Amino acid sequence: MSFNPAILTDNWREILDGMALTILIWVAGTAIGLVIGLAVAVLQLFTNRWLAAPLTLYVAVMRGTPFLIQLFVIYYGGPFFGLDLTPLTAGIAGLALYGGAYFSEIFRAGFLSVPPGQIEAARMMGIGRLDIVRHVQLPQMLVIILPALANMTVLLSKETAVLSVITVNELTSVVQSIGSTTFAFAETLLFLALVYWAFLEIVTAAARRLEKRVGRFMLRTPS
Amino acid sequence: MTATPDTGSRPIIDVRGVWKRFGTAEVLKGIDLAIRKSEVTCIIGPSGSGKSTLLRCIAFLEEYSEGEIYIEGELLGFSLENGKRRRVSDAEVARVRRNVGFVFQQFNLWPHMTALENVAMPLKLARGIAREDAAKRARRMLEKVGLGHRAEAYPSQLSGGQQQRVGIARALAMEPHIMLFDEPTSALDPELVGEVLQVMRDLAAEGMTMAVVTHEMGFAAQVADTVVFIDHGVIAASGSPQQVFRKDENPRLRQFLQNYFERNVFWQGAEGAGAP
Numbered sequence: 001m002s003f004n005p006a007i008l009t010d011n012w013r014e015i016l017d018g019m020a021l022t023i024l025i026w027v028a029g030t031a032i033g034l035v036i037g038l039a040v041a042v043l044q045l046f047t048n049r050w051l052a053a054p055l056t057l058y059v060a061v062m063r064g065t066p067f068l069i070q071l072f073v074i075y076y077g078g079p080f081f082g083l084d085l086t087p088l089t090a091g092i093a094g095l096a097l098y099g100g101a102y103f104s105e106i107f108r109a110g111f112l113s114v115p116p117g118q119i120e121a122a123r124m125m126g127i128g129r130l131d132i133v134r135h136v137q138l139p140q141m142l143v144i145i146l147p148a149l150a151n152m153t154v155l156l157s158k159e160t161a162v163l164s165v166i167t168v169n170e171l172t173s174v175v176q177s178i179g180s181t182t183f184a185f186a187e188t189l190l191f192l193a194l195v196y197w198a199f200l201e202i203v204t205a206a207a208r209r210l211e212k213r214v215g216r217f218m219l220r221t222p223s
Numbered sequence: 224m225t226a227t228p229d230t231g232s233r234p235i236i237d238v239r240g241v242w243k244r245f246g247t248a249e250v251l252k253g254i255d256l257a258i259r260k261s262e263v264t265c266i267i268g269p270s271g272s273g274k275s276t277l278l279r280c281i282a283f284l285e286e287y288s289e290g291e292i293y294i295e296g297e298l299l300g301f302s303l304e305n306g307k308r309r310r311v312s313d314a315e316v317a318r319v320r321r322n323v324g325f326v327f328q329q330f331n332l333w334p335h336m337t338a339l340e341n342v343a344m345p346l347k348l349a350r351g352i353a354r355e356d357a358a359k360r361a362r363r364m365l366e367k368v369g370l371g372h373r374a375e376a377y378p379s380q381l382s383g384g385q386q387q388r389v390g391i392a393r394a395l396a397m398e399p400h401i402m403l404f405d406e407p408t409s410a411l412d413p414e415l416v417g418e419v420l421q422v423m424r425d426l427a428a429e430g431m432t433m434a435v436v437t438h439e440m441g442f443a444a445q446v447a448d449t450v451v452f453i454d455h456g457v458i459a460a461s462g463s464p465q466q467v468f469r470k471d472e473n474p475r476l477r478q479f480l481q482n483y484f485e486r487n488v489f490w491q492g493a494e495g496a497g498a499p
Contacts (some may be wrong), residue, residue: 115331117327117329117331118331118332118333120284120327120331121325121327121331121332121333121390121393122333122345123284123313123317124282124284124320124323124324124325124394125345125348125349125393125394125397126317126321126345126349126350126397127344127345127348127349128348128349129313131348135344135348136333139335140333140334140335
């Protein structure tokens with residue numbers, strides 16, 4: 001059996017569609033996941049325990065069970081609770097809920113990394129709780145948690161492949177079906193590996209640039 | 224201190240029978256203290272005596288367990304209903320203490336903002352002052368503490384003394400009626416203490432009402448109207464500097480002052496250097 005990359009170029013239209021779908025799921029799931037994660041972390045830290053307890057349970061369930069099973073429950077179990085989602089919507093929602101749980105833990109650690117004295121000072125000045133989050137805590141903690149956020153974003157890019165089990169035609173399912181019809185497993189699998197690796201490199205490069213920008217104030221040395 | 228009835232000179236801060244407990248530890252045990260307009264009150268005492276806790280209770284950075292603290296006549300942190308006290312909302316706490324400025328031992332500047340931004344941001348966020356006006360007032364405050372030329376510097380680019388002066392400017396910008404200082408020079412290298420004390424002296428001379436927790440006995444002796452000595456959670460002595468430093472016979476106070484002077488004597492001259 002010979003190595004024949006032309007298998008991929010012959011099917012470029014399906015592959016491009018699959019990749020576009022993967023990127024859509026990944027970007028949307030990550031973006032919504034970040035919002036969920038930040039909201040959960042803020043609610044856990046700054047409200048009473050009656051609101052925090054169910055959120056803690058949510059985080060534990062999402063982190064403690066396989067993503068595959070979560071997807072099944074949302075897509076196939078959803079209709080029993082009146083939640084009839086398309087495969088794509090269910091997939092994005094699943095990825096966002098899954099990522100959100102991990103993101104919330106990262107944000108929580110970030111919030112705790114800002115010295116309490118700075119928050120006392122802000123409270124003493126009469127600055128509101130949300131303004132303290134926005135103007136005192138977030139700008140400082142972002143520098144610290146950016147690598148962890150980028151790491152989770154990369155992990156989520158690979159989790160998008162699981163969506164094939166709920167019939168989403170994302171990149172992995174497209175390329176795998178090409179592989180199984182043409183028996184060109186080496187070419188297709190190598191191609192998949194390279195694409196996900198490229199995602200990693202893109203996120204890493206973006207995180208580096210962002211890190212430099214938000215971390216400007218830390219790079220200055222005493223004059 | 225005499226408990227005079229309200230005769231027009233209502234205290235700005237009125238602490239009545241305040242207790243503070245952390246679990247089973249009793250840190251403040253029935254503190255009564257009144258601070259009047261334009262008075263400087265210095266609070267001294269050994270570490271762990273409760274002096275910083277008292278100041279933090281007056282700012283409501285700690286909830287006091289029992290008693291009452293009034294700020295310009297308003298009960299701080301609680302409401303009284305049929306003799307039972309209830310914690311009020313954070314917004315209500317912020318409203319009652321809006322005229323209280325606080326200066327921290329560790330400065331607590333926001334490191335990601337320049338000196339100017341540190342002073343201007345609370346004006347914008349808490350007082351709703353427009354950006355340019357806030358910046359203008361912030362610059363004026365920095366000039367007041369002698370740091371107009373360092374407005375664009377980040378805290379990490381400033382010395383400890385300069386950082387603390389920014390901390391003072393930040394509190395002053397809110398136009399407080401009283402300033403609370405929690406060991407403002409304790410985290411500074413000795414040669415930087417003077418510049419901060421000078422700013423505080425100038426403030427006192429302008430008539431600012433101040434409560435200062437400090438180990439700087441020289442400052443207390445020169446600037447304070449009232450010196451309060453706290454020991455084991457109670458006010459063990461209080462009065463004019465003359466009264467507390469020279470006359471009061473309380474053995475714990477004498478021991479405390481003795482230790483302080485011995486620590487600060489570095490040259491045993493003929494006339495016993497170091498004694499006031």
